[in-house]
Structure formats: structure tokens, C-alpha cells
Amino acid sequence: MNHNLALPKKKTLFTIILDILYEMRIKQWTKNLLVFASAIFSGAILNPSTLINAFIAFISFSFMASTIYIINDIVDVEKDRLHPEKRHRRIASGAISIPVAISIGIITFLIAVGLAYTINYYVIMAVLVYFVMNLSYSLYLKHVVIIDVMIIAAGFVLRAVTGALAVDGVLTSWFILCTLGLSLFLALGKRRHELLLFKDDPTNQRKVLTFYSVELLDQLITIITGVLIMFYSMYAASEKPAMMFTIPFVLYGIFRYFYLIHMKNAGGKPEEILLNDKHILVTVLLFSILVVVVKKFV
Structure with missing residues (x-):
């Protein structure tokens, strides 16, 4: 009898919970x-x-x-x-x-x-x-x-x-438009990352990616970047004058993400960029704090 054969390890309750949480994509x-x-x-x-x-x-x-x-x-x-x-x-x-x-x-x-x-x-x-x-x-x-x-x-x-x-x-037209612009920006960045990920082996990529090209996605990202900046700037201008001070944070956050998409081939997982890129994380935190201060105390 071969005593070196390894038997499959029985899962503990802890590992089962970890598997479930991983599948739920908590991150x-x-x-x-x-x-x-x-x-x-x-x-x-x-x-x-x-x-x-x-x-x-x-x-x-x-x-x-x-x-x-x-x-x-x-x-x-x-x-x-x-x-x-x-x-x-x-x-x-x-x-x-x-x-x-x-x-x-x-x-x-x-x-x-x-x-x-x-x-x-x-x-x-x-x-x-x-x-x-x-x-x-x-x-x-x-x-x-x-x-x-x-x-x-x-x-x-x-x-x-x-x-x-x-x-x-808040549920205004500008609020919805700004959210839509940001959402399209993130979604297009995600598709660009996926397209480049399978550049050398397109047979394993998702079917819809065959209809895209990096050039097309780059043009769409450029368009939506300008639209997003315009949407937020017009929203800020329609609010309290002090809201204009939040625009530089928005510009830096968008430009930083744009940089990560094109120079670091990021964008596949926006949630990881938020947690792992200190520039993005600090910008989001400072932006949120400034908005609360302006809305609450100015």
C-alpha cells in the first residue's frame, strides 16, 4: 500500500466561510x-x-x-x-x-x-x-x-x-448626470483593461470584446472624460460658490485614473484602484470631507 498518497483535507468552518465571502466578492x-x-x-x-x-x-x-x-x-x-x-x-x-x-x-x-x-x-x-x-x-x-x-x-x-x-x-438632474458620466468612465476603462488582458490570446476573451478595439475605447474614454468634467463643473457652479473649490479634486481624481488606465494598464477593477492607489484614495476622502463641510457649514 502506498502511504504517501495525500487524502483531501476536510474543510473547516472557517475556510467554508472564507470561500463564501470570497464568492460574494466583499472587496x-x-x-x-x-x-x-x-x-x-x-x-x-x-x-x-x-x-x-x-x-x-x-x-x-x-x-x-x-x-x-x-x-x-x-x-x-x-x-x-x-x-x-x-x-x-x-x-x-x-x-x-x-x-x-x-x-x-x-x-x-x-x-x-x-x-x-x-x-x-x-x-x-x-x-x-x-x-x-x-x-x-x-x-x-x-x-x-x-x-x-x-x-x-x-x-x-x-x-x-x-x-x-x-x-x-439629493436627486437632481445634475447629480444623476455626474453619476452617469463617472459610471461610463469606469465601465469603459474596465473594457479597455479586459481587451488588453487577452491581446495575445483573444480566443479566451468575452464575446463582446471582439466588437471593440483599444482605439475605439480610448476615443470613448476621452469623450466621456470631457463630458464628466463639464457635468461636475456645471453642477458645482449651480450650487454654493464654495462648491467650486471641490472641482480641483475632481479634476485630479479623473486625471489620475486616466493616467492609471493608459500608463499602468489599470481599470479592470475600480474597487482595487480605490483601495490600493493612495492618490485616488486620499483625493476621494478629501473631496468627500470638503463637500460635507461646504454643504453643512458654509
């Missing part, structure tokens, strides 16, 4: 911080009841986003196994079976709706719209050129709208 929950945007721009973020409602909406949206991630990973399991990074996801790697993943997805969905129910009817509708929209994206729309990017952007806008509905905060 990507930073995208959902847009839920707090309305509370920040209204200057009411320091109000305890506003902060609590915004936080509950954030958690609700995050669990719904995790539900979509799980569904998407189930649908794309075979393709993910060929991807240099996505093959490590828990469903693709086999660490979590598909039946277990379905159970987790049902639980995260119910938690999301349950938390939204504690706020108001509008938040429930917002998270359900997000679910339906992204389910359509996972099953079909992610293969439709341009529409795929617009759906990603719409998801970011819906995050900001959900936050506004949760705290009865």
Missing part, C-alpha cells in the same frame, strides 16, 4: 459606496438617522450585488476556468459547488430585499430593478456591444439613486 462592495453620495451631497451624512438608513441601503445593495456575482459565476463557470484570474473564483475552482452556490444566492437575495424593506418601498423597488437589469445582463445583454457598457454604468447610477431614495436626499 467589490466598495463600488456600492456610491449609495452614500446623496447623503454626502445633501450635507446630512452627519445626521444619525440619515447615516443609519444610508448604511442599511449600502448593505442591502451589497447583498443584491453578491447575488448577481453568484449568478454570473454560475452562468460563466466554464469560461471563467479559462481566465487567468477568474479561474480562482470559488465556483470556477470547484471550492463551492453549483447547488451550494444557488443556495447562497437565494439567501443573499432574501437578505437584500429584507433590509430594503426596513427602509421604504422605493428602496425595495430600486434593488429589485438592479437585480432584473443585471440578470438580463448576465444572461444576454453583456454580449451586446455598447449596451453592455451602458448597463454597467446604469448599475452605478442606480446605486446613487438608491442612496437618495433611502435618505430622501
Whole structure:
């Protein structure tokens, strides 16, 4: 008998929980911080009841986003196994079976709706719209050129709208346009990164990328960069004069991200750029603090 054969290790409760949290993509929950945007721009973020409602909406949206991630990973399991990074996801790697993943997805969905129910009817509708929209994206729309990017952007806008509905905060045309501009900027950067990632092996890239080129995406990113700066500048000009002091932070943040996309080939994971790039992180923090100070005390 060969005593050197290694038996598969039995998973501990701790490793099972880690696998579930990894599959839920907790790190990507930073995208959902847009839920707090309305509370920040209204200057009411320091109000305890506003902060609590915004936080509950954030958690609700995050669990719904995790539900979509799980569904998407189930649908794309075979393709993910060929991807240099996505093959490590828990469903693709086999660490979590598909039946277990379905159970987790049902639980995260119910938690999301349950938390939204504690706020108001509008938040429930917002998270359900997000679910339906992204389910359509996972099953079909992610293969439709341009529409795929617009759906990603719409998801970011819906995050900001959900936050506004949760705290009865800012929901103006300029607020929505600025969010849309930022969302398209991030979505196009993500597509550019994916396109370059599979430049030497296009057979393993997502189908929709065959309709894009780096040149096209660069032109679209350049267009939306100008549009985003214009949108925010006009929004700031329509507010208190002191809001104009926030424009340099917006300019630097956009230019820094633009630099990372083109010089560092970043953009694939906006949430990681926020956490790992000190320039972006400090700019976002200073910008948020300045907005609260201007709205609350000026």
C-alpha cells in the first residue's frame, strides 16, 4: 500500500466561510459606496438617522450585488476556468459547488430585499430593478456591444439613486448626470483593461470584446472624460460658490485614473484602484470631507 498518497483535507468552518465571502466578492462592495453620495451631497451624512438608513441601503445593495456575482459565476463557470484570474473564483475552482452556490444566492437575495424593506418601498423597488437589469445582463445583454457598457454604468447610477431614495436626499438632474458620466468612465476603462488582458490570446476573451478595439475605447474614454468634467463643473457652479473649490479634486481624481488606465494598464477593477492607489484614495476622502463641510457649514 502506498502511504504517501495525500487524502483531501476536510474543510473547516472557517475556510467554508472564507470561500463564501470570497464568492460574494466583499472587496467589490466598495463600488456600492456610491449609495452614500446623496447623503454626502445633501450635507446630512452627519445626521444619525440619515447615516443609519444610508448604511442599511449600502448593505442591502451589497447583498443584491453578491447575488448577481453568484449568478454570473454560475452562468460563466466554464469560461471563467479559462481566465487567468477568474479561474480562482470559488465556483470556477470547484471550492463551492453549483447547488451550494444557488443556495447562497437565494439567501443573499432574501437578505437584500429584507433590509430594503426596513427602509421604504422605493428602496425595495430600486434593488429589485438592479437585480432584473443585471440578470438580463448576465444572461444576454453583456454580449451586446455598447449596451453592455451602458448597463454597467446604469448599475452605478442606480446605486446613487438608491442612496437618495433611502435618505430622501439629493436627486437632481445634475447629480444623476455626474453619476452617469463617472459610471461610463469606469465601465469603459474596465473594457479597455479586459481587451488588453487577452491581446495575445483573444480566443479566451468575452464575446463582446471582439466588437471593440483599444482605439475605439480610448476615443470613448476621452469623450466621456470631457463630458464628466463639464457635468461636475456645471453642477458645482449651480450650487454654493464654495462648491467650486471641490472641482480641483475632481479634476485630479479623473486625471489620475486616466493616467492609471493608459500608463499602468489599470481599470479592470475600480474597487482595487480605490483601495490600493493612495492618490485616488486620499483625493476621494478629501473631496468627500470638503463637500460635507461646504454643504453643512458654509
